[in-house]
Amino acid sequence: MAISDEKILEVKNLKQYFNAGTKNEVRAVDDITFDIYKGETFGLVGESGSGKSTTGRSIIRLYNPTAGEIDFEGTKVNEISSKKDLLQFRRDMQMIYQDPYASLNPKMKIRDIIAEGIDIHGLAASKKERNDRVIELLQLVGLNPDHASRYPHEFSGGQRQRIGIARALAVKPKFIVADEPISALDVSIQAQVVNLLMELQASQDLTFLFIAHDLSMVKYISDRIGVMNAGKLLELAPAEDVYNRPLHAYTESLLSAVPLPDPEYERNRKRTAYVPNISNNGDEKLREIVPGHFVYCSESDVAALRKKEASYHEKETSVKS
Amino acid sequence: MSNILEVKDLNITFDTYAGKVQAIRGVSFDLKKGETLAIVGESGSGKSVTTRSIMQLLSLNANIEEGQILFNGQDLVQTSEKDMQKIRGKKIAMIFQDPMTSLNPTMTIGKQIAEPLRLHQKLNKDKAHDRALELLELVGLPDAEKRMKQYPHQFSGGQRQRVVIAIALACNPDILIADEPTTALDVTIQAQILELMKELQEKINTSIIFITHDLGVVANVADRVAVMYAGKFVEVGSVDEVFYNPQHPYTWGLLASMPTLETSNSLYAIPGTPPDLLDPPKGDAFAPRNEFAMKIDTELEPPMFKVSETHYAATWLLHEDAPAIDPPAEIKARQKLYKEKYAALHSKGGNL
Numbered sequence: 001m002a003i004s005d006e007k008i009l010e011v012k013n014l015k016q017y018f019n020a021g022t023k024n025e026v027r028a029v030d031d032i033t034f035d036i037y038k039g040e041t042f043g044l045v046g047e048s049g050s051g052k053s054t055t056g057r058s059i060i061r062l063y064n065p066t067a068g069e070i071d072f073e074g075t076k077v078n079e080i081s082s083k084k085d086l087l088q089f090r091r092d093m094q095m096i097y098q099d100p101y102a103s104l105n106p107k108m109k110i111r112d113i114i115a116e117g118i119d120i121h122g123l124a125a126s127k128k129e130r131n132d133r134v135i136e137l138l139q140l141v142g143l144n145p146d147h148a149s150r151y152p153h154e155f156s157g158g159q160r161q162r163i164g165i166a167r168a169l170a171v172k173p174k175f176i177v178a179d180e181p182i183s184a185l186d187v188s189i190q191a192q193v194v195n196l197l198m199e200l201q202a203s204q205d206l207t208f209l210f211i212a213h214d215l216s217m218v219k220y221i222s223d224r225i226g227v228m229n230a231g232k233l234l235e236l237a238p239a240e241d242v243y244n245r246p247l248h249a250y251t252e253s254l255l256s257a258v259p260l261p262d263p264e265y266e267r268n269r270k271r272t273a274y275v276p277n278i279s280n281n282g283d284e285k286l287r288e289i290v291p292g293h294f295v296y297c298s299e300s301d302v303a304a305l306r307k308k309e310a311s312y313h314e315k316e317t318s319v320k321s
Numbered sequence: 322m323s324n325i326l327e328v329k330d331l332n333i334t335f336d337t338y339a340g341k342v343q344a345i346r347g348v349s350f351d352l353k354k355g356e357t358l359a360i361v362g363e364s365g366s367g368k369s370v371t372t373r374s375i376m377q378l379l380s381l382n383a384n385i386e387e388g389q390i391l392f393n394g395q396d397l398v399q400t401s402e403k404d405m406q407k408i409r410g411k412k413i414a415m416i417f418q419d420p421m422t423s424l425n426p427t428m429t430i431g432k433q434i435a436e437p438l439r440l441h442q443k444l445n446k447d448k449a450h451d452r453a454l455e456l457l458e459l460v461g462l463p464d465a466e467k468r469m470k471q472y473p474h475q476f477s478g479g480q481r482q483r484v485v486i487a488i489a490l491a492c493n494p495d496i497l498i499a500d501e502p503t504t505a506l507d508v509t510i511q512a513q514i515l516e517l518m519k520e521l522q523e524k525i526n527t528s529i530i531f532i533t534h535d536l537g538v539v540a541n542v543a544d545r546v547a548v549m550y551a552g553k554f555v556e557v558g559s560v561d562e563v564f565y566n567p568q569h570p571y572t573w574g575l576l577a578s579m580p581t582l583e584t585s586n587s588l589y590a591i592p593g594t595p596p597d598l599l600d601p602p603k604g605d606a607f608a609p610r611n612e613f614a615m616k617i618d619t620e621l622e623p624p625m626f627k628v629s630e631t632h633y634a635a636t637w638l639l640h641e642d643a644p645a646i647d648p649p650a651e652i653k654a655r656q657k658l659y660k661e662k663y664a665a666l667h668s669k670g671g672n673l
Contacts, residue, residue, distance in 0.1 A: 047507040048478075156594055157364070186363040187534055191578035191590035198587065213507060216537075220580035220588070257512040259537030261579050263560045266541040271512050 003223060008175060008207050009036040009059065014068035016051070016058050028054040030231035031068070033286060036175075041201065041208040043222030043239065045215055045254075050228040052211050056177045059209065060093050072175070091121050094168035098180035100160035104152040110163055111148035114138070117171040137166040141196060158189035165196065169204065179211045194221055215258045219243050227251045233286060237293040245312040247295045247305050249277040277301070325495055325528050326352040326375070331388035333370055333379070343598050344370045346552040348388075352496065357522070357529040359539040359560075361575070362549030363595055368532045371549075372498045374398075375530075376415055377405045392496075411441040414489035418501040420481035424473040430457075430484055431469030437491045456487040460517060479510035486517065493525045500532045515541055536579055540564060545631070548572050551596050551606035557625075558632035565660070568626075568634035570611045573652045581658070589651040605637070613638060613646050 016029035029051040036042045044052045058065050061077050070077040072093065080086050094117075097103035104113055114134050115124070124130035135145040141162040152160060161181060168176055178197070182190040194217060201208060212218045218225060218239075225242045227235040227250065235248040246252045253274035259266060278284065281298040288294050289305045297305060333345035345367045352358055360368045373379050375390055377397060390397040392413065397405070417423040425433055434456055435449035444452060450469075457465040460483040473481060482502060489497055499518070503511040519542065522529060531542055539546055539560070546563040548556040548571065556569040567573055577589035593610040596602050602609065608618035617637050626639035637643055648656070 047509060158594065187536065187575060188363060188578050188591040189594075191588040195587050195590055215508065216580055254509065257508040259512075259515075259535070259541040260581075261536035261540050261564065261576060263540045263543075263564050266537075269541075271516075274509075 003040040004038045006038045007035045008038040008073060009209075010069075010071040011035070011055075011059065012069040012071070014055070014058060014070060015066045016054050016063055017066040020066055027231050029058065032228075032231075032233040034226055034233060034236055036207060036209060038207055039201075039205070040223040041210050041221055043218040043225040044209065044211045044228060045213060045218050045225060046228035047213065047254075049230075051231040052228050053179055055228070056095075056179050056209055056211050060095055060177050061089070087121065091117075091171045092173055093175045093177065094171065094173040096161075096164050096168050096176060096178040096181045099184055100157050100164055101184075103164055104160055106152050108151075109148065110134075110138075110150055110152070110155075113152070113163060114148075114167050114170050117167065121171055123171065133170070137170055140169065140200070141166045142192075156189075157185050158192060161185060161189075161193055162196065165193075165200070169200065172204075173206070175207045175209070177209045177211070180213070181210075182217065183212065183214060190217065197221070215255065216260070227254065232296055234296045235294065236286065241293050245293075245309060247289060247293065247308055248297075250274050277304075323354055324351040325354050325393060327389070327391040328371075328375070329389040329391070331371070331374065331390065332386040333367075333374055334384050334386055335380075336382040336384070337599075340599050343601055344383075344552055345374070346598075346601065348549075348552070348554055350547060350554060350557065352528050352530060354495075354528055355522070355526045356544040357531055357542050358545050358547060359531045359533060359543035360547045360549055361532075361534060361536065361539055363534065365595055365598070366549040367552040368549055369500055372415070372500060372530055372532060375496075375498065376409055376413060377402075378409075378415075407441070410437045410489075410494075411492045412494055413496045413498065414492070414494040415498040415500065416482075416485050416489050416502045418504055420478055420485055420505065423485055424481060426473050429470055429472060430476070434469075434484065434487050434491060437488060441492050452491070453487075456491055457484070459490075459521070460484070460487045461513075462487075479506055479514065482506060482510075482514055483517070486514070486521070490521060490525065490527075494527055496530065497522075497527050498530045498532075501534075502531075503538060504533065504535070511538070518542070536564075536575065548575070551601060552598060553606070553635065554625075555607065555636070556634040558628070558634075562629065562632040566628070566632070568628055568632075568639060569607075569636045570613050570638070570648075571607050572634075573648060573655075574610075577652045577655055581655070605635075613648075615643065 011032060011034050014029055014032050018026040018028055032055065044055060046052045057063050059070055065078060077089065080089050111134050114137055115130050118124050118130055118133060124133055134148055138145055138147055143159065143162055155163065182193050185193060198221065200206060210218065210221055222239045224237065225239050226233050227242065229250050235242060235251045242251060243255065246255055253272050256272045279298045279300050281300060284296055284298050286294045286296050287302055289302065290309050295305055329349050331345050331348045335342040335344055348371055360371065362368050374385060375397065385398050388398065431450065431453050434453035438444045438449040438452050454465050454469060457468060462468055462480060462483055476484065503514050506514060533539060543560045546558060546560050547554050548569065550571050556563060556572050563572065567576060574589065574591035578591060580588060591610055596606050604620045605618040605623055608614040611618065615637055623635045623637045625633040625635050627633055638646060
C-alpha cells in the first residue's frame with residue numbers, strides 16, 4: 001500500500017509521567033507530538049530509557065497518559081469508554097513484543113494462542129472456520145499448518161516471533177506497534193522476519209510503529225524516523241534525511257556510534273560526543289527546518305540549522321560533480 | 322607472533338534426555354599473542370561452548386570427546402580443577418554477556434574487584450584496595466573512591482560492564498574471553514566499551530577472543546574472524562579477507578542479511594534454520610540451507626580449503642572441480658562493493 005496523506009494516528013503533546021507529583025516522579029515521555037500516516041512505517045529510535053517503549057505503550061492504551069492526546073482515526077484513544085468501542089480499538093491496533101520467549105503462554109497450543117483474538121472478537125462462526133483461519137495465518141507467516149497443535153517450547157526464537165506476528169494479524173488490525181520485534185533474534189533470522197513484516201505491510205494494508213535501537217535495520221524498514229532521548233522527540237524526518245543529513249547533535253552522536261560491517265569504514269570511523277547544539281531559551285519545541293524535517297529547538301536555532309541542512313546539499317553536489 | 326593458545330580437533334558432546342548433542346564437531350584454531358579473534362555465528366553454533374571449554378566451565382553433562390586445548394603448551398583438557406583455579410581469572414579471564422547477573426549483588430564493587438587480587442596475587446587488604454581503585458579509574462569510572470563502597474544495583478548497565486572488565490583485567494590475563502560483552506548495551510555505551518577494551522589491550526598486550534553475532538562489532542574489533550556454523554569453523558581469515566573476499570556461502574548469507582546504506586529492495590535472508598545437532602546431517606551441515614549445494618555436499622564434509630596463507634574456508638565450491646556459480650544478485654552487489662574496496666585498499670598499499 002502506498003503511503004497516503006491521511007493521518008491514521010496523531011500524538012499531541014503526550015506526557016507520560018510515572019509517580020507523578022511525588023519526589024520519585026519520572027518523566028518517561030515529556031511532551032511529544034507527531035503524526036503517523038496511513039500505510040507508512042514510522043521508526044522510533046533511542047537508547048534505553050529514552051521513552052520509546054513507553055510512547056508505544058501509551059499509544060496502544062496500556063497506560064493512561066498524564067497529559068496530552070492520542071487520536072486514532074479521529075477518535076481520542078483515552079476517551080473510549082464503552083466496552084464495544086474499546087473492543088473495536090483493541091482489534092484495530094495490535095502489538096508485537098520484543099521477547100518471543102516471554103510473550104507466548106507456554107501452556108497453550110499455538111492454535112489457541114493465535115485464535116485467542118478470534119475468539120474474543122467472535123470472528124469465527126464455527127470451529128472449522130476458526131481452524132481454517134489459524135492455518136491461513138500460519139501459512140501467511142511462513143509456518144506449517146501442523147504447527148498448530150504444538151506448544152511454544154517446540155519452536156525457535158524466529159519461529160516464535162512469527163507466531164506472535166500471526167496472533168497480531170488474526171484480528172485484521174490496521175495499526176501495529178512493533179516493540180523491538182527483532183532485537184532478540186539472530187542476524188540471519190532478523191532478515192527473515194523483517195522481510196516478512198514488509199511483505200505483510202503491503203499485502204494486509206498495515207501501518208507500523210516500529211520501535212528499535214538497531215539503527216541500521218530501522219533505516220531500512222522505516223519511511224520516517226523519530227529520534228528520542230530523555231522523553232523528548234529530538235528529530236523527526238524521512239529515514240534518508242535522518243541518516244544522511246542529521247541536524248540535531250544527539251542524532252549525529254548516535255549515528256557515529258553505530259558500527260557497520262565494513263572493516264575499512266570501522267578503522268576510519270570517529271565517534272562524535274554529544275555536545276548540545278540547541279539553545280536553552282525555554283521556547284524549545286519541534287520546529288520544521290526544511291519541509292518534512294523537524295528538530296526540537298529554540299526559535300533562535302532555526303537559522304543555524306537551516307544553514308547546516310543546506311551545507312549537506314552543497315557537500316552532496318560537490319561529491320557528485 | 323607466537324601462539325598463546327592452540328585448540329586442536331576439539332569435539333564436545335552434551336548428554337541430554339533426547340540423546341547426545343554434538344555441539345562442537347572438530348574445531349581447531351590458534352590465538353596469537355596480542356591479537357583479537359572474533360568468533361561469529363548464530364545461537365547454538367557453538368561459540369560459547371568453545372570458549373567455556375577453554376575456561377573449563379562446561380556444565381556437568383558435557384563431555385570433551387576428543388581434542389586438546391594447549392595454553393602455553395599445557396593441555397587444559399587434562400588439567401585438574403585445582404590447577405585450573407590457578408589459571409582461571411589469573412591467566413585466562415572472561416567477560417560475560419549480561420552485566421546485570423555477573424556481579425554479586427550482596428558484595429561491594431570494591432571487594433569484588435579486590436577478590437582476584439587477594440586470591441591470585443596474594444595482595445594484602447590495603448594493597449588490593451589500592452589496586453582495585455586504580456583499576457576502577459583505568460576503566461573510566463569517575464568518583465572511584467566513592468564507587469568502591471557501592472553495590473551493583475547502584476550502577477547502570479554500562480558502568481557494571483566496566484566493573485566486570487576491571488575484574489577481568491585485575492591480574493593482567495594473557496587471554497581475555499569476551500562473550501557478547503556489548504550485546505545488552507546501547508550503541509553509544511557499546512562504542513565506549515569497545516574503545517576501552519582496545520585501549521586496555523594495547524596497554525597490557527592481552528589476546529582477546531571476542532564472541533558476537535553483530536558483524537558491525539566484528540569489523541570494529543577483530544584482527545581475525547572465525548565464522549562458526551553447527552559446531553564447526555566454516556571460514557577463518559583476517560578481518561579484511563572475511564569481509565571483502567568471503568568464500569563460504571554461509572558467510573555470504575550473514576553479510577548480505579544486514580542492510581547497507583544502499584539496500585532498498587528486500588533483504589537477503591538465509592532460508593531455513595540451523596540443523597539439529599542431536600543428529601547432524603551427513604556431509605556439509607549447511608547444505609540444506611545452501612542454494613549452491615552440490616551432490617557431494619550431502620555426502621562428504623568439505624575440508625578447509627586454503628584461500629591464502631591466513632584465509633581458509635570449508636566449502637566444496639573451492640574445489641578445483643567445482644562449477645563456477647552465480648551468487649544471488651544481492652550478494653553479487655555486495656561483492657562488487659567489497660571488491661572495489663579491496664582493490665582500492667591494494668592500490669593504496671593497504672595492509673592486507
